[in-house]
Amino acid sequence: MQADIIEAVKLDTAAVQKKKERNYELDFFRIVFSLLVVLYHTGDLSKEAEKMLPRQLGAGCVHFFFILSGMLMANSIVKRSETQNCAKSSIQFVLNKFKSFALPYIAAMFIGLTANVLLSGKGLGLRISKIFPELFCLYSSVVWMNNNMATWYLPAMLICMLPLAYLLYAKRDLTLYVLAPLIAVGTLGYMCQENDFRFLNHTKLYGALMGGFIKGLCGLCFGICAYTIYIRIKNAKLNRNARILLTFAEVLLYGIFFFSWFVVRDNKAIMSVMLMLPVPMAISFSGQSYVGKLFRFRWMKYFAPLSLDIYLNHSAAEKIVENTIPGSSYGMCVKWMTILTVIFVILNILMVKAAKALWNNKLRNWLTKPDA
Numbered sequence: 001m002q003a004d005i006i007e008a009v010k011l012d013t014a015a016v017q018k019k020k021e022r023n024y025e026l027d028f029f030r031i032v033f034s035l036l037v038v039l040y041h042t043g044d045l046s047k048e049a050e051k052m053l054p055r056q057l058g059a060g061c062v063h064f065f066f067i068l069s070g071m072l073m074a075n076s077i078v079k080r081s082e083t084q085n086c087a088k089s090s091i092q093f094v095l096n097k098f099k100s101f102a103l104p105y106i107a108a109m110f111i112g113l114t115a116n117v118l119l120s121g122k123g124l125g126l127r128i129s130k131i132f133p134e135l136f137c138l139y140s141s142v143v144w145m146n147n148n149m150a151t152w153y154l155p156a157m158l159i160c161m162l163p164l165a166y167l168l169y170a171k172r173d174l175t176l177y178v179l180a181p182l183i184a185v186g187t188l189g190y191m192c193q194e195n196d197f198r199f200l201n202h203t204k205l206y207g208a209l210m211g212g213f214i215k216g217l218c219g220l221c222f223g224i225c226a227y228t229i230y231i232r233i234k235n236a237k238l239n240r241n242a243r244i245l246l247t248f249a250e251v252l253l254y255g256i257f258f259f260s261w262f263v264v265r266d267n268k269a270i271m272s273v274m275l276m277l278p279v280p281m282a283i284s285f286s287g288q289s290y291v292g293k294l295f296r297f298r299w300m301k302y303f304a305p306l307s308l309d310i311y312l313n314h315s316a317a318e319k320i321v322e323n324t325i326p327g328s329s330y331g332m333c334v335k336w337m338t339i340l341t342v343i344f345v346i347l348n349i350l351m352v353k354a355a356k357a358l359w360n361n362k363l364r365n366w367l368t369k370p371d372a
Helices: 002-018 024-042 057-079 086-120 124-129 131-135 149-170 172-194 211-234 240-264 267-276 278-286 290-295 306-324 330-368
Strands: none
Touching: 024 057, 024 278, 024 290, 024 306, 024 330, 057 086, 057 149, 057 172, 057 211, 057 267, 057 278, 086 149, 086 306, 086 330, 149 172, 149 211, 149 306, 172 211, 172 267, 211 278, 240 267, 240 278, 240 290, 267 278, 278 290, 306 330
16 A cells, blocks of 8 residues: 555656646635635624624635645645654644744734734723734634634645654654544544534533644644545546536535535535535545636636635624624625725734745844844
């Protein structure tokens, strides 16, 4: 089995080196699921939306992002050469992951802090005290303290990635084929039993662990399972007929997924389709399906990074709308939440650019310039 996976990875790596091509289909789904998270949270602003929106919509979208992160983590680690120091490599992997979103994350944290302070007018000390666990990604694991409600996903992801990355470095095949599937199914089953076939509340303690940690562990392990499916599909020599069948399967599975969410709206059905979600995601990642050809637009690569900015900054917009125009119509709430989210996304981008410019032009020289 290990020889098979090594050979598959070699083929995949050779293909990547031959032609690096962005996966615009996954970019598209990033944007869609980010917007669905925003849509879900508009439901907290108006009673009109309670009957319109599926109540597990937000949790399901975050589950998608956990699966995607787990799949990309496995793809990154398995391609790397074996290491003698698994602990050091795991820590370095998680640190690099944090660096990839640190600036927009910190900017969104301060935008959320400002919104909370301006709206409440009190409790400034408490709000500021929440900066430290939020800044170092310590909440969502053993304590719930933050100024930006939406960002719980990122700390939960990092904390869960650390042991999983170690296992992938140390016991690759055991993790891919045994541990990850068992943890994925086991944690999903626990959530179904503990919370009546619903995702856990990420702010609540379940035994010694926060619900966000358990949800993260579940989604990342499903993502590792998705990787094992992806690597087989990616390197399979498929003819036109096989690719047509694969395309049909991808469209069908995504269709069942969204149908269960928006039409059936039954908790048991929704949690059941979560079991099969890694399959269409693996097909999308493989590029073997014809669906990917529908999304080969160059402009997509400019909008895809906005999915993180939208996700990080919509919570502050929701907080302002909730406190300034309570009881307004659903349409009015959606309008102002959209406007404010766009403003905060632009503000976040400008803050990140300013921080990078400051570091590159002045701060780095000030810190590294030799003493006279």
